[in-house]
Amino acid sequence: MTLYAPQYYKQFTCIADRCRHSCxxxxxxxxxxxxxxxxxxxxxxxxxxxxxxxxxxxxxxxxxxxxxxxxxxxxxxxxxxxxxxxxxxxxxxxxEHPRFYHRSSCGMEVGLGMACEEACRLILSSEDYTTLVPIEALEDPLEQPPSADGFDTATVRSQLYSLLSDHSRPYADRLRDISLAYHVTPTMRSDREWQALLDTLEYLDPAHKALFSHYTSAPSAGCGKEVLTERALAYWIFRHCSAAYDEDELRAALGFCLLCERLLASLLDAADASDITAAVPLARIISEELEYSEDNTDRLKLAFFEA
Ligand code: SF4
Structure with a gap:
């Protein structure tokens, strides 16, 4: 079995003493x-x-x-x-940090977690998020639950990426197409409901609770910002949708990804910023607080199950 990874994976090296948020x-x-x-x-x-x-x-x-x-x-x-x-x-x-592994319908895949600031910089600066490259042959594949019979996450992911990367269409239209295709959108709940839910999550740094209160489902549009939120969304799709077990799990995972994307866009708006220097720390915080806490991830996904 071959292990696959996003193209930027091979460029990763821990920046050690230059890392401001050491793991x-x-x-x-x-x-x-x-x-x-x-x-x-x-x-x-x-x-x-x-x-x-x-x-x-x-x-x-x-x-x-x-x-x-x-x-x-x-x-x-x-x-x-x-x-x-x-x-x-x-x-x-x-x-292993910041690597994560999952089994998609393509086989075993490895990615870099965005809570690592160097991984985050690579994710947000890499143009090609659609190509997966072979990393190594696995003799003893890591034990992971298989995808449900017949549920083809690789095809779903390539459909999502083809909608997301269609730069002939405005970014807002691409997000809407994704929501329509998979019947899930953060606007299933009001901004106030999401803010209330975000307020009740567990936080590593209490200051991030106040930061996340800036959430809105309709942040302002901005070209520079959208390139970065698009790449972040592609990463969240890779991490959360690739290993979905069935349609319901995929829908909840995609809802979580779209919510994280809107949160990143909201935080960039609140900071009046649209460049990668501002985006890396904000995306890293979202990853650290929401993805690296299983409880928080589960509660947000559950909100889409229940919507
Ligand atoms: S967070 Fe990433 S770059 Fe920083 S010390 Fe850990 S592995 Fe290295």
Whole structure:
């Protein structure tokens, strides 16, 4: 089986000490069994002290330090584990982040999560979001639930991309075509209802709750901004629609994607900005707060199921 990825995937390299929102700050990092055994087998003079930094228990993880920093993130923003032992000693989560995997009707696919600022910059600056390229042959495909028999997410996704990328038509018309084709739109609920729902979600940073109150389903149109929201929407479609199990799940996932797109456009409006420098932090925040919280994603998708 071949693993496929969006074209920009191969350009990704972690920017490490230049990253302003390091994934080594604020997240609890679970340690997988194989890596835990590797750590246990290290000699005491290996150059790094690991034992005091691991919280044992049902799911062993690194004990965060002041400022919620990973204990192995040094003051220059680099990882002491890599510097001392090499990348082979990273646990699965650290090695894989910001990658995510799913099985579409095409096979296994990998993408880059937008909560990583470098991934977000690549996603919003890449013109071609429709092409998937082979990355590697998988001998032992990752275990994922298969798509339902007969539900062809690859064809759905290429229909969505062909509507979205038809630059002969105004952007608003392309969004409307997508909504009409799949019977889902954020305007199924009023702006006030969405604002109320966004207000009740869980937030990593409470300031983002106030930021998301700027949501409107009808932000102003703007050429520069629309190129960026189009690419963000294509990413959300890749991540959330590709692995849909059936029509209902696809509809809820697409509703979630369209809502995220309107939220990004609203936040750019509120900031009176339409360039990639402004869009990257805003798209990253939406991803971090809405996509990287399973509860928040589920509650927003559910709102489309119930609409
Ligand atoms: S968020 Fe992305 S760029 Fe930043 S440290 Fe993590 S992987 Fe690297």
């Amino acid at each position: 080594c700050i604020g997240w609890e990092i679970d340690i997988d069994d194989v890596t835990l055994q590797k750590y246990a087998a290290l000699p005491s003079d290996c150059g790094i002290c690991l034992s005091g930094t691991i919280e044992q228990g049902e799911t062993p993880h690194f004990r965060l330090c002041e400022g919620e920093r990973c204990p192995h993130l040094n003051s220059t923003g680099l990882c002491n584990l890599i510097l001392t032992l090499g990348e082979d000693y990273l646990c699965d989560i650290c090695r």
